[in-house]
Amino acid sequence: MAVSTQLLSALAIMYPLLAAPALAGSLADIEHVVLFMQENRAFDHYFGTMAGVRGFSDPNVQVNSDGKPVWEQAVNSALTNATSALLPWYLNYQGGDFLDATQCMVAGDNGWQDNHAALNGGLNNHWATNNTPWSWGHYQRGDIPVQFAIADGWTIGDMYQESVIASTNPNRVTWASGSINVPGSPQTSSEGGYPYIDNNETPGCEDGGFNCYPLLWKTTAEIYQDAGVSWSIFQDADNFDDNPLAWFGQFQEALTGSALYNKGMVGQSLDTFYAMAKNGSLPAISYIIGPAELSEHPPYAPRDGAWLQKKIVDAVTQGAGWSKTALIISYDETGGWGDHVTPYHSPSGTAGEWLQDPYNEVGYTYSGPGFRLPFYIVSPWTRGGKVFTEHADHNSQIMFVEQWLAAKGKNVVTDQMVPWRRSHMSNLVNAFDFENPDTSLPTIPDAPAPHTNSDGVYDGAEVCESTYAVTRPTVPYTSQIGLDKVSSLSEQGFKAMRGALTEGRYIVFEQGGYALSNPGKPATDFSATKATSTHSDIAQRWVVHSLVDGGNTFTISSAKDGKYIGSHTGLIDSSSGAETYTVTFAAGNGYALQKENGKYVSVDGSGNVQIYGDVSYFEAYSVTYSS
Structure with missing residues (x-):
């Protein structure tokens, strides 16, 4: 039967982002996965101001035993006597030359010792004193517009962590x-590392028998090779020594002409990647290793990295294989930039996770996961400005590839991963909506071409540092915004949520055109009211409070007046007596709010809240509004 013109017009109005009607699909629809890792930036530093993410408007911000939230970083007399704490601050608040100069500034140290010192045993309040006060600075959209546009156009993950609280190589x-x-990992002590927590590339071990090099356990690329899955490193001659396969003995010793040598050591050029993306001939798995000047590693400029990111994104999205390609963009570690979320990690004593600090600086500690990093996924199944909220780290990318290839009949599950990571880090699958692929493209601003010297070599950082004698702005100890204004740093807006629920956001739960709502006095129960297109009604905003770190049980309070949901649909004044809710996410359905009695919250067709035995699902939006 022919589809009416009226119906097509109605669909175009309701779903303007759809390139064309598409049939529901599955994970197996992906044919190409591109893994592109940049360098040394933290989540708050890049995206703390973004609306709809866990950023500067975090309602669950950690408050330490001294009564201070982690927004207030400790200072000492060596830094300043003008204040007792340093709050988040915008790096370019002085304007002028700093709008360009901070592109090549360096914040702090990215090594094991200084980042553990900043973590301060979990208080996460020594970024200024044990790293640098610049570590607590951030950019805004205008400073990194390309990164913002890519993340906003598709799906950003706001709980993606570095794998190790350390520098580049371990991550x-x-x-x-x-x-x-x-120790306690699947590897043996004779396979290198034991543990590998620094950038050592000198054969042998450091005193104490750690950071041993080269590494000798099996990589995932070798597993892909054994399984007959096509893969390749893509890099230029200047790869910033960022190809991790080159740190493994089996690749170093691979014979010229062998698969490990050709694909893992030599690899293919970025120009070859662009050409293969254009004609749809990329291998199943592509690793992108950018050149130093385009890596975003301080002092290399974010705007130069943006140019490379746009090149990669354009190559993928404008290529013949776009409808079946997933591009995952991540960063390896924080680079000495701070983040306010204390890392989600394993319990003390977990095998393969906890160790006695071999530097004898921080005692018995966990290796990771560490601080949050920028992370976003570009694909037809992640389109639309969403936020993925599950706990994840670099292991998650490995597990995603495992799940994807399992859906295509290939077994590439590695036995080298630490069991706790496999059990507790996301496999990223919930970030994807395979029932509603959308190949339309957002508008990504142009990125200026990186500066090159007369030989055509990128030299943007050198030019920047020679142009600006001062690249670090003055730390605003005496002109801070005030603790009550931290949330004002955030943009206003919302993002649709995907994935297992985590804290750190105001949430609107909607079903059938209604949103769960706190009507305020004299009402004593929550209800449902008409949803708004911007999801901005404060009466419809809720905050979840996790009862088990990394779990799915929460109490729920209202952003309107702080009241908690008690028994049945009641609202009570404090968390004492609040009902525990189990909140689960089901791809294709949404979020189920299950009460202690096993029944589910629902909204009927007339907008009345009901408690049913059958599961009922809500759409959820992470929202950021000042009022």
């Missing part, structure tokens, strides 16, 4: 293999 080793060989 990229995890990305390529699933482990750094902390």
Whole structure:
């Protein structure tokens, strides 16, 4: 039967982002996965101001025993006597030359010792004193417009963590293999590392028998090779020594002409990647290793990295294989930039996770996961400005590839991953909506081409540092915004949520055109009222409070007046007596709110809240509004 013109017009109005009607699909529809990892930026530093993410408007911000939230970073007399704490601050608040100069500034140190010192035993309040006060600075959309546009156009993950509270090599080793060989890991002490927590590339071990090099356990690329899955490194001659496969002995010793040598050591050029993306001939798995100047590693400019990101995104989205390609963009570690979310990690004593600090600086500690990083997924199944909320780290990319290839009949499950990571980190599948692929493209601003010297070599950081004698702005100790104004740093807006629920956001739960609502006095029960297109009604905003770190049980309070949901549909004044809700996410359905008695919250067709025995699902929106 022919589809009416009226119906097509109605669909175009209701779903303007759809390129064309599409049939529901599955994970197996993906043919190409591109893994593109950049360098040394933290989540708050890049995206703390973004609307709809866990950023500067976090309602669950950690408050330490001294009564101070982690927004207030400790300072000392060596830094300033003008204040007792440093609040988040915008790096370019002085304007002028700093709008360009901070592109090549360096914040702090990204190593094991200084980042554990900033973490301060979980208080997460020593970024200024044990790293630098610049570590607590951030950019806004106008400073990194390309990164913002890509993340906003598709799906950003706001609970993606570095795998190791350390520098580049340990994190990229995890990305390529699933482990750094902390004692208790699947590897043996003779396979290198034991543990590998620094950038050592000198053969042998450091005093004490750790950071051993080269590494010798099996990488995921070798597993793909064994399973007959096509893969390749894509890099240029200047790869910033960022190819983690090159740190493994089996690749170093691979014979010229062998698969490990050709695909893992030599690889293919970025120009070849662009050409293959254009004609749809990419391998199943592509690793993108950018050149130093385009890596975003301080002092290399975010705007130069943006140019490379746009090149990669354009190559994928304008290529013949766009409808069946997933591009995952991540960063390896924080680069000395701070983040306010204390890392989600394993319990003390977990095998392969906890160790006695071999530097004898921070005692018995967990290796990771560490602080949050920028992370976004570009694909037809992640389109639409959504936020993915599950706990994830570099292991998650490995597990995603495992799940994807399992859906295509291939077994590439590695036995090298630490069991706790496999059990507790996301496999990223819930970030994707396979029932509603959308190949339309958002508008991504142009990125200026990176500066090159007369030989055509990128030299943007060198030019920047020679142009601006001062690249670090003055720390605003005496002109801070005030603790009550931290949330004002955020943009206004919302993002549709995907994935297992985590804290750190105001949430609107909607079903059938209605949103769960706190009507306020004299009412004593929550109800449902008409949803709004912007999801901005404060009466419809809720805050979840996790009862088990990494779990799915929560109490729920209202953003309107702080009241908690008590028994049945009642609202009570404090968390004492609040009912525990089990909140689960089901792809294709949404979020189920299950009460202690096993029944589910629902809204009927007339907008009345009902408690039913059958499961009922809500759409959820992470919202950021100042009122």
